[in-house]
Amino acid sequence: MSTRKKVHAFVRVRPTDDFAHEVIRYGDDNKSIDIHLKKDTRRGVVNNQQTDWSFKLDGVLHDASQDLVYETVAKDVISQALDGYNGTIMCYGQTGAGKTYTMTGATENYKHRGILPRALQQVFRMIEERPTHAITVRVSYLEIYNESLFDLLSTLPYVGPSVTPMTIVENPQGVFIKGLSVHLTSQEEDAFSLLFEGETNRIIASHTMNKNSSRSHCIFTIYVEAHSRTLSDEKYITSKINLVDLAGSERLGKSGSEGRVLKEATYINKSLSFLEQAIIALGDQKRDHIPFRQCKLTHALKDSLGGNCNMVLVTNIYGDAAQLEETLSSLRFASRMKLVTTEPAINEKYDAERMVKNLEKELVLLKQELAIHDSLANRSLVNYDPMDEIQIAEINSQVRRYLEGTLDEIDIINLRQIQEVFNQFRVVLSQQEQEVECALRRKYTFIDKNDFAAISAVQKAGLMDVDGHLVGEPDGQGFGLGVAPFSAKPGKKAKSKKTFKDQLSSSARKEGASSPVGGKDLDVSISKTQLTPSSKDGDVKDMLLRDRETSNIEPPSSDSPKEELRPPRPSTPPSKPVAFEDFKNERGSEINRIFKENKSILNERRKRASETTQRINAIKREIDMTKEALNFQKSLREKQGEYENQGLMIIDEEEFLLILKLKDLKKQYRTEYQDLRDLRAEIQYCQHLVDQCRHRLLTEFDIWYNESFFIPEDMQVALKPGSSIRPGMIPVSRIMSLGEDDQDKFSQLQQTMLPEGPDSISFYNAKVKTEQKHKYLKTMMGLQQTQRK
Ligand code: ADP
Ligand code: MG
DSSP: OOEEOOOOOEEEEOOTHHHHHEEEEOOOSEEEEEEEEOGGGOOOSSSOOOOOEEESSSSESSSSOOHHEEEEEEHHHHHHHTTTTEEEEEEEEEESSHHHHHHTTTTGGGGGGGGHHHHHHHHHHHHHHHTTEEEEEEEEHHHHHHHHHHETTTTTTTTTSSSOOEEEEEEEEEEEEETTEEEOOSSSSHHHHHHHHHHHHHHHHHHHHOOOGSSSSEEEHHHHHHHSSTTTOOOOEEEEEEEEEEOOOOOOOOEEEEEEHHHHHHHHHHHHHHHHHHHHHHOTOOOOOGGGGGGGHHHHGGGGGSTTSEEEOOOOEBBOOOOOHHHHHHHHHHHHHTTOOEEEOOEEOOHHHHHHHHHHHHHHHHHHHHHHHHHHHTOOOOOOOOOOOOHHHHHHEEEEEHHHHOOOOOOOHHHHHHHHHHHHHHHHHHHHHHHHHHHHHHHOOOHHHHHHHHHHHHHHHTSSSSSSSOOOTOOOOOOOOOOOOOOGGGGGGHHHHHHHHHHHHHHHHTTOOOOOOOOOOOOOOOOOOBBBOOOHHHHHHHHHHHHHHHHHHHOOOOOOOOOOOOOOOOSSOOHHHHHHHHHHHHHHHHHHHHHHHHHHHHHHHHHHHHHHHHHHHHHHHHHHHHHHHHHHHHHHHHHHOEEEEEEEEOHHHHHHHHHHHHHHHHHHHHHHHHHHHHHHHHHHHHHHHHHHHHHHHHHHHHHHHHHTTSHHHHHHHHHHHSSOOTTOOHHHHHHHHHHHHHHHHHHHHHHHHHHOOTTHHHHHHHHHHHHHHHHHHHHHHHHHHHOOO
16 A cells, blocks of 8 residues: 655745855755855865755755745645654754744744644544544644653643653654644644644743754644544554754764753754764665664654654755755755655554454344245244253263264254264263273273383283283283393204294194294394283283274185084174184184283293203302302402412312312303293293284284175175186185295295395395285175176
C-alpha cells in the first residue's frame, strides 16, 4: 500500500528591502536557488574559495503570502492526515528568518495567520465534509528548552501542574510524552483557544523564566482518530500531525558568550546537529540505526521523522547579503533533507469491542439461517449450542457401545457432535490403554530393556536365559562367572565342523532327539539382551511374538509333513496362540519335542558350566592361599640362613609339600578350565540348535496354519502328487520343500566358509535367510495368482 516518497523541502525567503540580487538568484521553475559570491578581494589574487552554489529544492517561496505558503506546504499533508497518514511540517532557519511567522503567523492578524491555525481549520472543515465518520481531534503543545520538556498547555485549569517531570516513552504504537496534556477539541474555536494559550505561555515563559523563545523548539501536535459511522466497520484510523517550530539555527557562542547564553548555545547547537545527524542517517539507505535518542528533540520526533509519515521542511532564510553565511548553511541543511525518503502508510487499527459485537450479530444471524435450513431439510430442531456434561456422557456411552459392538452406528447430528464423538474415541482409547497396561502389570514384572543390571540380576536368579527370555524352569541357571576368556582352537576345527553339520542335518530331518555334544569350538556369539515380558510358558509366547513379526515371510525349511486327517475347517480361523497349541499336539509334535529336548540339554550344560566356574574359582582361591604360604616359608628360610649342599638348595618338608600341592592345584585348574571352555562351546552350539528348532517350529506352524485355514482345500488336493496340475500351479511339495535345497546350500556354506572363523555364521545365516524369503514370497505370490484365477 505504501510507496516511497522524498521529504519535501521548501525555502521561504523573508521579504526585505535590501535583497541581495547579485548574490541570490532563483531558478526559472522556482525550484532552485543559486548563490553567487564575488571573489573575496581581501584574500589576494590567488584564491581557491568556492564562489558558486546551486541548491535544488521542491519550491522557493519568495514574496509568498501566508495563503500560498499553506497551499504549497501544508494542505496535502493535512488532508492525508485525515486518511490516516502521519505528517510532520518543520520550520528551520536562523533567528528572525520567519519560522514562527510561517508556523504560527501573526496572532493579532487573521490574514497573516500561519500554518498552525490554518491546519486546525482544514481539519475541522474536512470533518464536516465527512459525516460518514466520527472523527475526534486532540491537541498538545510541547516546548523543549535546554533539553527540558515543558507543557505549553499545563496552565489550563483542568490540567494542573504535573508532579513528575515529563518523559519520552516508546511503545509499539509509537512515541509519546508521558505527562504531556492532550486536549480533546470538538470545534475550531476550542482548538484556536488552545493554540493561543500555548503561544501566550511561550511568551510569558520567556519573561518569567528568562528564556529566549527563539532558543527553544516547539512542537504542536494534532491527533486525529476516525471511526466509520457504519457500525459493521471495525477498522479505524489514527494519525498525528506534528507542526515543529525549531530553535534558531545560527552558530551561537562562538566567542564571548557565557552563562545562560552559552548553555542555550550548547543545547541548540547539539540538538540541531543531532537532528541533522538523524536526517543524514535517514537519507543513507545503508544505515539501519538512526540515532534518535541522542537528544529530546529527535527522540520526541522519532516516529515523525522519516518513517511512515509525509514530511515537509520549510527552511526560512534572509534575503540580505549580510546573512549569507547562515543562509548557505540553512540551504545545505535543506538539500540534505531532500535526500531523505519516507514510506507513508495508513495507521489502521481494529476496534476490538466493535469486532466482538459484530461477530455476535453474525452468530445470531447464522443460527437463524441454520434453523431455516433444518426446517427445510425436514430435520427436527437441532441444538447447535455447546454440549453440556450430560450430552458428552451420552456420546461417551455411544462410543463405548459402538466399540463393544452393541451399537451399529452413531448418527451424525452436527459438526460439534462429530467432533465430540472423535474426542470421546480418544478418551476411551486412552482409558483402555491404561487398563491393558494395569492388567499386564498385575500379571507380569516389566524390566527396562536398557536396565542391564536388572537383566543380569534376573539372569543370575535363573528366571531368564541369556537370550533374554524368561525361562520359567527353576533349574535354568545362568552362567557368566567366566574367570578367563577362552578362544577356539584351530586344531579342532575339522572335528567340530563335522559334528556341527551332523547336528544340523539330523535336526532338520527330524530324526529324533540327538545329543548335541561336540562342536566344542564353535564360538557363536550370543549377545542379545532383548527382554520380552513373558509368562511361565515363556518360550512359546515368545515364539508367537516373533512369529507375528515374521510370519508369511519365513520360509519352510524341511521335508513335507506327514499326511494327517484334519477335522472340517472352521469358518473363522482360530487365533494364532490357540492354533499353536493344536499344532504342537499335531503336526508340530515331533519338532516341539526336539525343541524341548534341546532346551533341556542347553539348561543342563549351563548348570554344569556354572558349577565348573564355581569350582575353578575355589581352586583359584586355594592356589592363591598356597602361594602365600609358600612365600611365607621362603621368607622364613631366608631369615634363618640357607643351607647349601653342593650348589643345591635345601628346603624343609613343609615347603616341599606346599610346592607339591600347588603343582597339583594348577593341574586341577587347567583341567577344569579346559572343561569350562568345552562346556561353553557346547552351550553356544546348543543355543544355536534351540534357535534353529524354534525357527523351524514357527515356520512349520505358519505353513500348517495357512494350509489349515487359508489355502482352499480343493487347491491343496489339486496340488498333491499325482493330481492334475493346471498351468500356473505350483506343486505343493515344491512349496514345502523349498527349504531343502536351501538347507543343503546352508550346510555347504557352513563347511566351506567356516575356516573364515565362526563369526561368519551369522553373516551366511542372514544371506541364506534373505534368499529363502525371496523364494518363498515369489512362491506365495504365484499361489495367490493361481487362487484368483
Ligand atoms: P523566527 O521565528 O525565525 O525567529 P519570526 O517569525 O519571529 O522569526 O520573524 C521575525 C520577524 O519578521 C517577525 O516580526 C515577523 O513578523 C517578520 N516576518 C518574518 N517573515 C515574514 C514574512 N514572510 N512576511 C512578513 N513578515 C515576516
Ligand atoms: Mg521564532
